Amino acid sequence: xxxxxxxxxxxxxxxxxxxxxxxxxxxxxxxxxxxxxxxxxxxxxxxxxxxxxxxxxxxxxxxxxxxxxxxxxxxxxxxxxxxxxxxxxxxxxxxxxxxxxxxxxxxxxxxxxxxxxxxxxxxxxxxxxxxxxxxxxxxxxxxxxxxxxxxxxxxxxxxxxxxxxxxxxxxxxxxxxxxxxxxxxxxxxxxxxxxxxxxxxxxxxxxxxxxxxxxxxxxxxxxxxxxxxxxxxxxxxxxxxxxxxxxxxxxxxxxxxxxxxxxxxxxxxxxxxxxxxxxxxxxxxxxxxxxxxxxxxxxxxxxxxxxxxxxxxxxxxxxxxxxxxxxxxxxxxxxxxxxxxxxxxxxxxxxxxxxxxxxxxxxxxxxxxxxxxxxxxxxxxxxxxxxxxxxxxxxxxxxxxxxxxxxxxxxxxxxxxxxxxxxxxxxxxxxxxxxxxxxxxxxxxxxxxxxxxxxxxxxxxxxxxxxxxxxxxxxxxxxxxxxxxxxxxxxxxxxxxxxxxxxxxxxxxxxxxxxx
Ligand code: SRM
Ligand code: SF4
Numbered sequence: 323x324x325x326x327x328x329x330x331x332x333x334x335x336x337x338x339x340x341x342x343x344x345x346x347x348x349x350x351x352x353x354x355x356x357x358x359x360x361x362x363x364x365x366x367x368x369x370x371x372x373x374x375x376x377x378x379x380x381x382x383x384x385x386x387x388x389x390x391x392x393x394x395x396x397x398x399x400x401x402x403x404x405x406x407x408x409x410x411x412x413x414x415x416x417x418x419x420x421x422x423x424x425x426x427x428x429x430x431x432x433x434x435x436x437x438x439x440x441x442x443x444x445x446x447x448x449x450x451x452x453x454x455x456x457x458x459x460x461x462x463x464x465x466x467x468x469x470x471x472x473x474x475x476x477x478x479x480x481x482x483x484x485x486x487x488x489x490x491x492x493x494x495x496x497x498x499x500x501x502x503x504x505x506x507x508x509x510x511x512x513x514x515x516x517x518x519x520x521x522x523x524x525x526x527x528x529x530x531x532x533x534x535x536x537x538x539x540x541x542x543x544x545x546x547x548x549x550x551x552x553x554x555x556x557x558x559x560x561x562x563x564x565x566x567x568x569x570x571x572x573x574x575x576x577x578x579x580x581x582x583x584x585x586x587x588x589x590x591x592x593x594x595x596x597x598x599x600x601x602x603x604x605x606x607x608x609x610x611x612x613x614x615x616x617x618x619x620x621x622x623x624x625x626x627x628x629x630x631x632x633x634x635x636x637x638x639x640x641x642x643x644x645x646x647x648x649x650x651x652x653x654x655x656x657x658x659x660x661x662x663x664x665x666x667x668x669x670x671x672x673x674x675x676x677x678x679x680x681x682x683x684x685x686x687x688x689x690x691x692x693x694x695x696x697x698x699x700x701x702x703x704x705x706x707x708x709x710x711x712x713x714x715x716x717x718x719x720x721x722x723x724x725x726x727x728x729x730x731x732x733x734x735x736x737x738x739x740x741x742x743x744x745x746x747x748x749x750x751x752x753x754x755x756x757x758x759x760x761x762x763x764x765x766x767x768x769x770x771x772x773x774x775x776x777x778x779x780x781x782x783x784x785x786x787x788x789x790x791x792x793x794x795x796x797x798x799x800x801x802x803x804x805x806x807x808x809x810x811x812x813x814x815x816x817x818x819x820x821x822x823x824x825x826x827x828x829x830x831x832x833x834x835x836x837x838x
Contacts, residue, residue: 333583334582344497345373348367349374356434356437359434373456374495377437377451380723382724385433386430388432392453394483395462395464400662403662407655407656408443409440412436419652420653420679424461430722452494457500459490464479464512465510466517466677470638472635474512475513476529476562481562488566488569489573499573499577503581504580504589506524507524510526511528511529520543521540522544523543524589525541525590529621535562536560536564538617542590542594544589548587550761551591556606556617558606559615559616559618575609576590576593629713630643631645631706636684641685644683644684646704649711650716651680657702657703661673661699668686711739713750714738715755718730725758728785730755733755737814745822746828751828752793756773758775768790768793770822771789771790786811787814788807789817
């Protein structure tokens with residue numbers, strides 16, 4: 323870290339505890355922690371530093387920990403998925419997993435004393451949780467159909483893996499990048515539909531032609547309780563082989579010059595504001611050591627965003643990928659074993675995840691499709707779900723997250739079922755639930771975004787939402803904004819019904835029994 327960051331600014335309490343002991347230091351202490359038990363741990367180790375290992379103490383369920391994986395480009399093999407299933411299976415009803423809005427998996431119900439053994443298991447199948455929380459780089463997202471889609475411009479898998487390897491020292495932990503001012507999100511898209519929400523990442527690469535194929539670079543996108551911004555063009559175009567080194571340089575600039583005084587003003591965009599885009603660009607160029615090529619005048623994001631639910635032919639003749647709708651991303655051990663089995667029996671053993679919290683099984687031959695579609699798991703994780711269910715996204719919410727102002731996943735599911743029973747829809751409508759202004763459920767990219775809040779009703783404080791609309795994804799992506807504040811959840815159903823009728827062409831089912 324440079325002098326700029328440490329000596330000229332007052333440190334907030336997070337910076338202080340990071341300066342006292344680096345988060346990654348707990349890697350060598352985890353066996354000892356497991357012996358003494360979490361109750362005896364230092365408060366900062368328990369609540370914060372464990373997150374450098376992807377281990378999250380959950381104040382809502384003390385003693386039942388969450389583990390956040392890293393799944394580059396959202397791709398696992400069946401052995402890896404079976405290990406994840408095996409880990410949660412032993413916790414009975416407490417054991418569950420969620421597909422996250424960053425193509426990733428979080429495991430729940432983990433007993434603290436089991437963690438060293440769980441890490442050993444992860445090692446045997448090449449899985450890592452390292453640096454997946456707190457002031458680290460989050461799971462790096464890429465096209466979920468990379469290498470399968472006949473129309474893709476670039477297969478992002480290798481690049482995403484290389485960036486993760488560089489930043490995490492091949493999953494072992496990298497002290498070079500373990501003390502960033504704040505979290506940092508990276509996405510690369512090689513397809514034409516912006517499948518990763520490039521615009522909401524601190525650093526994103528979108529396909530564009532200039533001196534051949536390459537990427538235009540976007541910087542500074544983020545959501546937070548205080549401020550939400552779409553990423554802005556850096557006016558730089560890079561070749562694929564330059565992506566990893568540019569990533570490294572930009573993360574180093576963020577690490578060394580990012581603002582650390584106020585945690586609410588520490589994401590990359592605040593540094594860009596402080597310096598101005600021109601200075602930021604010049605500094606990156608200077609540190610990168612090569613002259614920038616200016617951005618291609620247009621990028622190649624030309625399509626509406628696809629959700630990948632259903633059956634699609636791959637570029638490999640005779641093979642298909644099948645997108646399964648996993649309602650609100652929630653999985654249990656048996657589901658995961660079964661998904662792994664289906665991937666083995668019908669595909670190539672690979673399973674992929676999307677930022678919409680769904681799963682894809684690729685490489686299913688034409689000849690196996692009909693039998694695949696009769697598998698019982700597909701009755702719950704369908705290829706042709708309702709037009710609201712297929713696009714429903716929800717953050718963790720109050721069940722496990724102590725920031726939450728409302729319960730999200732169960733409420734989202736119940737609301738979706740109720741609305742689908744009342745309405746006939748002609749197209750999918752993307753409804754995103756998020757339990758608080760941190761916006762993990764990305765309400766600003768949704769057709770209808772619901773952000774948890776507390777509302778006064780009849781003299782009582784009740785769960786409510788602020789309603790966002792206007793989020794556009796894919797080509798010409800733009801962030802939605804708040805259109806109605808403080809709607810009690812108990813009054814929400816008729817409001818959503820009206821929005822769907824008036825704004826999205828839904829029609830009332832004649833036979834629908836509408837509660838008044
Ligand atoms: Fe998030 C914090 C869950 C994607 C913005 N997020 C949290 C914590 C870790 C808070 C906590 O310790 O309890 C949540 C863990 C709850 C739990 O038990 O699951 C949490 N965030 C999630 C996940 C699991 C939501 C989901 O159900 O999918 C997503 C995990 C992604 C992953 O695999 O790494 C998740 N979080 C996001 C996104 C969406 C994205 O990345 O596209 C955002 C907005 C985009 C962004 O970051 O710019 C997001 N999470 C936040 C923030 C606000 C950041 C800020 O700058 O202020 C916080 C709070 C914080 O960091 O202080 C937060
Ligand atoms: Fe928790 Fe809020 Fe993020 Fe939902 S949006 S997971 S409630 S921090």
